[in-house]
Amino acid sequence: MGRYTLPVTVVYIVAMLVVMGLFDIDHWMQMLLFGVSTFLMVVLNNSNSLIRVFSRMVSCSFMVLSLMIPSLFDSLEGGISQVMCIIALLFFLDSYQDRRSMGKIFFAFSCLGVVSTQFFQVLFFLPFIWFLLFTSLQSGSLKVIVASILGILAPYWFWLCWCLHNGCHTCILDHVMTVTDFGPIAEGLFTPQLIIPLLLIAALGIAGTVHFLANSFADNIKTRMFYNVFIMLFFATLIFIVLQPQHSDYLLRMLIICASPLVAHFFTFTNTWLTNLSFYAVLVTTIVITVLNTWIF
Numbered sequence: 001m002g003r004y005t006l007p008v009t010v011v012y013i014v015a016m017l018v019v020m021g022l023f024d025i026d027h028w029m030q031m032l033l034f035g036v037s038t039f040l041m042v043v044l045n046n047s048n049s050l051i052r053v054f055s056r057m058v059s060c061s062f063m064v065l066s067l068m069i070p071s072l073f074d075s076l077e078g079g080i081s082q083v084m085c086i087i088a089l090l091f092f093l094d095s096y097q098d099r100r101s102m103g104k105i106f107f108a109f110s111c112l113g114v115v116s117t118q119f120f121q122v123l124f125f126l127p128f129i130w131f132l133l134f135t136s137l138q139s140g141s142l143k144v145i146v147a148s149i150l151g152i153l154a155p156y157w158f159w160l161c162w163c164l165h166n167g168c169h170t171c172i173l174d175h176v177m178t179v180t181d182f183g184p185i186a187e188g189l190f191t192p193q194l195i196i197p198l199l200l201i202a203a204l205g206i207a208g209t210v211h212f213l214a215n216s217f218a219d220n221i222k223t224r225m226f227y228n229v230f231i232m233l234f235f236a237t238l239i240f241i242v243l244q245p246q247h248s249d250y251l252l253r254m255l256i257i258c259a260s261p262l263v264a265h266f267f268t269f270t271n272t273w274l275t276n277l278s279f280y281a282v283l284v285t286t287i288v289i290t291v292l293n294t295w296i297f
Contacts, residue, residue: 003056020073041062045058061259061264082254084111088115092132095108095137106147106154112151120179159171185243186242188248192293200282201255205258212265230259267279
């Protein structure tokens with residue numbers, strides 16, 4: 001992909017956001033958070049060399065897939081959680097092979113703690129993340145586990161002080177108890193606004209995973225380990241959202257974050273007539289889904 005990919009994508013995104021009417025006073029904070037998220041995806045790609053050639057496809061994939069679901073731009077809490085998840089990933093990947101990275105792990109899990117104050121079920125991902133710390137990232141240790149627990153609890157220390165100051169003594173407990181709020185499996189999954197973009201993101205993520213596993217020999221070991229993180233979190237998030245679609249506002253954001261590097265790797269390093277054709281087919285499909293989700297559904 002050329003150097004003009006990112007500028008062209010930005011023009012498309014801005015034009016669509018204007019047409020959607022999202023640059024109004026009610027959405028300016030969400031737009032700012034989306035811009036910050038996009039910048040952080042650029043940093044995530046550049047600082048970890050996710051694509052071994054010059055490419056902006058990671059951030060472009062993130063923007064196009066996000067725009068495909070306009071309802072994501074209605075939630076301020078979701079926008080904050082999205083930024084926190086990307087920052088957490090930056091800290092996680094930066095801890096690679098560093099068993100003394102307690103500070104980085106603390107800050108990474110503090111970001112997840114902030115997310116959990118809005119979406120407590122994000123803590124279901126902790127076993128997967130701890131597993132990845134000991135395997136793919138090779139930075140796990142007892143001290144790292146302790147640092148992660150302290151990081152998760154850190155936002156709650158501040159929240160507890162606020163609750164005590166305002167006389168809300170059960171706010172945190174009530175929030176924690178939402179962990180037991182399970183809806184019927186797959187209830188609401190098959191609404192057009194959710195199932196259509198979800199199927200596309202899932203298909204792209206799976207195609208990207210298969211392509212990466214088949215061609216990972218061309219990447220260095222560090223990059224392979226990072227993609228193992230994206231792949232495991234992608235499939236964990238996909239299963240979660242299929243089982244409990246009522247949390248789609250948060251889970252779709254996480255799914256797009258994890259899928260974007262896989263999609264970018266696939267389209268950057270495939271150059272057959274079929275994959276070139278599939279790129280344009282996916283591009284047209286995302287535009288059609290964006291239009292349908294904006295004005296039809």
